[in-house]
Amino acid sequence: MRLSTAVTVLGAALISDFAAAVPVQDSPRQRLLDGKPLPAKYRKDPPDPYRPGYRDPNDGAVDSIGRKLDPLPYRNGDGTSVLGPWNRERARQNPDLVRPPSTDHGNMPNLRWSFVDSHVRIEEGGWTRQTTVRELPASIELAGVNMRLDEGVIRELHWHKEAEWAYVLDGRVRVTALDYEGGTFIDDLSKGDLWYFPAGVPHSLQGLSPNGTEFLLIFDDGHFSEESTFILTDWLAHTPKSVISKNFHLPPEIFAHIPPSERYIFQGSQPGSISDEFPKGKHVKTSKYNFTHRMLSQPPKNTTGGQVRITDSRNFPISKTVAAAHLTIAPGALREMHWHPNADEWSFFIRGRARVTVFGAEGSARTFDYQPGDVGIVPKNMGHFVENIGDDEVEMLEIFRADEFRDFSLFQWLGETPRRMVADTLFKGDKEAGERFLKEIGDAGKDEITLPPKGGYDEAEGGEDEL
Numbered sequence: 001m002r003l004s005t006a007v008t009v010l011g012a013a014l015i016s017d018f019a020a021a022v023p024v025q026d027s028p029r030q031r032l033l034d035g036k037p038l039p040a041k042y043r044k045d046p047p048d049p050y051r052p053g054y055r056d057p058n059d060g061a062v063d064s065i066g067r068k069l070d071p072l073p074y075r076n077g078d079g080t081s082v083l084g085p086w087n088r089e090r091a092r093q094n095p096d097l098v099r100p101p102s103t104d105h106g107n108m109p110n111l112r113w114s115f116v117d118s119h120v121r122i123e124e125g126g127w128t129r130q131t132t133v134r135e136l137p138a139s140i141e142l143a144g145v146n147m148r149l150d151e152g153v154i155r156e157l158h159w160h161k162e163a164e165w166a167y168v169l170d171g172r173v174r175v176t177a178l179d180y181e182g183g184t185f186i187d188d189l190s191k192g193d194l195w196y197f198p199a200g201v202p203h204s205l206q207g208l209s210p211n212g213t214e215f216l217l218i219f220d221d222g223h224f225s226e227e228s229t230f231i232l233t234d235w236l237a238h239t240p241k242s243v244i245s246k247n248f249h250l251p252p253e254i255f256a257h258i259p260p261s262e263r264y265i266f267q268g269s270q271p272g273s274i275s276d277e278f279p280k281g282k283h284v285k286t287s288k289y290n291f292t293h294r295m296l297s298q299p300p301k302n303t304t305g306g307q308v309r310i311t312d313s314r315n316f317p318i319s320k321t322v323a324a325a326h327l328t329i330a331p332g333a334l335r336e337m338h339w340h341p342n343a344d345e346w347s348f349f350i351r352g353r354a355r356v357t358v359f360g361a362e363g364s365a366r367t368f369d370y371q372p373g374d375v376g377i378v379p380k381n382m383g384h385f386v387e388n389i390g391d392d393e394v395e396m397l398e399i400f401r402a403d404e405f406r407d408f409s410l411f412q413w414l415g416e417t418p419r420r421m422v423a424d425t426l427f428k429g430d431k432e433a434g435e436r437f438l439k440e441i442g443d444a445g446k447d448e449i450t451l452p453p454k455g456g457y458d459e460a461e462g463g464e465d466e467l
Contacts, residue, residue: 329388
């Protein structure tokens with residue numbers, strides 16, 4: 001009995017020593033050694049800013065969603081709580097609710113929308129939802145459609161009066177088209193690939209992935225409606241069968257059972273390889289135009305805070321009316337303060353959480369928080385930035401109704417402006433701060449996505465409770 005007890009005690013001791021010698025795989029120390037970020041439970045979050053006693057003269061970003069805060073209307077000692085009905089989830093997406101006193105909406109419109117709020121058209125094996133001037137009145141130059149197709153599902157043969165640009169969000173899709181000279185085009189695309197069909201070019205789409213495919217469609221007119229598409233079956237349903245018979249040189253009874261209305265999206269048969277399916281008629285020829293582009297296969301421009309890929313008519317020649325940039329923004333990084341001189345920016349957020357402030361002149365500005373699936377508009381020439389306020393990378397598209405991507409960097413502009421003029425404008429009476437600022441912008445290098453120094457700044461930053 002004594003021997004058994006001793007063995008048990010010894011075994012327990014050995015297990016205890018062994019446990020102490022082996023690192024806990026999810027401990028804070030082990031995560032740091034592995035180069036992993038600390039989970040929220042190990043981080044000391046700053047105080048809740050939505051309280052009467054909180055002060056933040058620098059207006060630091062607050063991730064209300066990530067921190068699960070209830071953003072009551074307090075700001076730097078002003079405001080008070082809400083006694084009536086209160087939609088906490090909506091409030092978390094609206095930082096303008098508690099904007100700093102210096103920010104005035106002026107006449108600036110709402111610049112944010114989410115596909116989640118759009119009407120969904122449900123079809124056989126797919127769905128669509130759109131954002132146009134009807135959903136977002138500021139979206140004048142571009143309209144967007146989010147579409148999903150299951151494996152083998154066809155977005156039937158059609159064309160538009162607007163040009164169509166698209167980005168594959170996930171899965172694989174086959175596109176077909178006929179060019180202006182009667183050339184045939186077929187290609188299979190994957191995540192991160194683009195296509196562009198000029199106005200009037202007939203085309204079709206078919207999902208290829210077992211788990212389906214989803215993509216973002218952009219049209220170069222904000223008044224576009226997916227309901228106004230020219231669809232093959234819709235046209236034939238509104239054409240006398242005698243005319244169809246004459247057109248195709250076949251007896252009318254051949255067309256007795258063609259669809260009585262548009263099919264739009266429907267389940268099709270499984271496609272073969274492109275070579276097997278390419279038309280073989282004696283008049284068939286391969287298109288000399290390339291209607292597709294591998295955007296994520298482009299070498300990126302590496303910045304201090306992320307990566308940028310730009311696709312426009314310079315590297316995708318067929319795309320004459322739509323230009324775009326794909327950006328990844330690291331946690332804590334900033335899509336630098338800038339503006340676009342040639343077109344409105346239509347932004348689409350794929351991953352992460354971001355804060356955007358748009359400066360509209362006349363003392364007005366608006367701030368918005370964005371999540372995946374959200375759409376933003378920045379009118380041309382309005383200064384703005386995109387700040388990653390979450391713990392994960394932000395992935396987004398900047399899209400323009402333009403042949404080329406163009407932007408002006410505030411950092412670069414001030415760095416290439418005479419130093420005396422910059423100092424007189426911003427730092428009159430504060431020579432030391434002026435000299436430090438001029439030293440920082442001395443190289444005038446453009447850093448589209450910029451990351452502050454890891455060690456932080458000399459001064460303490462962020463809000464604190466008033467004592």
